[in-house]
Amino acid sequence: MEQQFSPKPHRLYLWLGTVMCVAYVIGFIPLANFFPPPSPSWDSARLTAWIVEHRLGIQLACVLMILGGTVCGPWGAALAVWTRKTESRFPLLYATQLSSLGSGVCIIIIVNIFWAAAAYRAGETSPEVTQALWDLGWFLFVFAVPPFIVWFVSFALGILWNPPEHQLFPRWSAYMTLALCLNWITDVVVIFFKGGQWTYVGFIGMWLIFGTFSVWVSVMSFLGFKAVSRQEQICRQEAAEDVPHDHPSAASRIRANTPTPE
Template sequence: MNKNTLYQFQRWSALSGFLVMIVIGVCWFSFAKLQPPFSPSESAEWVKQFLIENRSGILWSSVIISFVVPLEYLFVTTTSWQMRRIERGWGPLSIIQLLTGVVAPIGFMYPLFIISVAAYRPEERSPEILQVLTDMYFFFYVGFALVFVLQVLVIGFAVLLDKRENPIFPRWFAYLNFFLAVVLTPGVFIFVVKDGPLAWNGLFAFWLPCFAYLAWKIATPLLLLKAAKSELEASDDDVVETVSA
């Protein structure tokens, strides 16, 4: 792959990060009405009625999201590729980011399957079964965050290790990744609480991570575009040195 083709691939891969975020946000907030999450304390009868009323929105959102989630792999690959430039070849940080990034889309797809099962024929299911399925959905969707914590931590460390005169990413990006790792961590406590800021619809488990992830998902594609441009403009000797390291 020549430099210009590589640049175009990375450019569209970075932009795919925007597309995935926008499509999932619009589907879940507007069509399916699964975000913000409803309270874990809602009764089984309430959950069944919710699924009946929002059946079409949930199922069509699942169809639409299924088309865009695979694009996350392009975004993950480009992020790892630029981290490889920092490590002067594939190193532990870029590999960890790649592996955790490969797993991350599962955090979208598995919950999607579960909530789709719940919404497929809710009028024929008992309220208790539907409540179990929605509990599983939110446990997967919100509680899966710790995998993403490791991913953003290694990105942050890689940024700080870049000592070149013109670094691949600005230093503030490391601290954005560390901040996101911190605010995502409370999501693990949703398994033991049903109300308050640590519940799956609470301030620390949902709202703060949601806004922090939004900031990260805006900043990262923009920085990837800049990094890809710098790679395109780099001398051939620098590119050869990096690839052969």
């Protein structure tokens, strides 16, 4: 029985997905002016001059995106918990989700640390050093997708292998998640390009992954809210069934949990 289910923390953590996306969009576009970002084909002097010109916006964006990226942890945990019953006493997929999720959160934070470090002394230190820090930030942002792929695959398998009585996420959401993994694995090729759409600032190399991840967060948050509502309904039904039928409140509980004919 799961009569102690409390929906409030689940809904709170699911809302953090929206906070994460909004924080990153605001930081990425209006503050850091990453629309479009500097091309990796720029020389170090040109890049440094651009960073100096946009220093304050980049620094504010990094602070906002670090805060937004941090809440990816509780948001991801609010999804992972729904696949916990897949494995009973030996939750390997569940543990993999949490460990890879933690790695992903660290990457999100370190990305912004490198960008912030590049902006911190831009114009004061060697332009080559500034450019190296800048490139490291972008490589982490795009190139370091494997932990996210491990997270996604574990989550998708947790959905597909969940027993029918605990299946609160539709199977198509698992297939959508696996399809995103196939799309993202190609981003490792950004290390070979400095121009075109396969660079770390190109449409295929960066914007596609940025956009699809945002859509995935929105879809899974919506499905997460539906799962919480469904679990509330299950708990009410279980509570009504546990009350003896001769108990004064039994009839009223049963009536409250009986669907109204349409």
